[in-house]
Amino acid sequence: IMCCIATMIYAQKHESKVNEDIYVAFSAGGVTPTTNVHFGNTFEHVGTRPVFNLEVGKKFNSWYTQGVNVGTSVNTTGVKTAFDKVHIMWMHKVNALGWTHEKTFLNAVMGAGWGHDMVIRDNYGVFQTGLEFGTAVNDNWGVFVKPAITWEHATEGLDVRNSDISLSVGVVYN
Secondary structure (H helix, E strand, O other): OHHHHHHHHHHHOOOOOOOOOEEEEEEEEEEEEHHHEEEOOOEEEOOOEEEEEEEEEEEOOOOEEEEEEEEEEEOOOOOOOOEEEEEEEEEEEEEOOHHHOOOEEEEEEEEEEEEEEOOOOEEEEEEEEEEEEEEEOOOOEEEEEEEEEEEEEEOOEOOHHHEEEEEEEEEEEO
């Protein structure tokens, strides 16, 4: 019995190296300020602009992942900058399907970091929550869809009127 227990404990122990389970993800989509979303008899949105994200991170196990996300949105205001906002966030992801060991994943995403508005030249705190639905195409590549809401903590504090909603699609390389 002791031999079986020792064998099981040894089989469970796995020391992760720094360069193991690293991923790089790129996504693109659309983002709109929540102040431009109107609910009434019809759903109407204005002010949608392209958004791009690059994320590098580490998968610690089948349940938990951390990474750094750099994102920006294309400027549509007429001011002479290519991008209107940029953010850098530390992301945390929990895979709700981690116990299945399938090739699909459903990540609950949370992140916090720094944001900069290039039009009004203002810095602020950024907080994001969202979901990532994805599947592996093969052992290294995967695809995902990510709806998210990003709050900007400016002088007004955290407020839904100070937020953006986005939908992105992307690829991930493990």
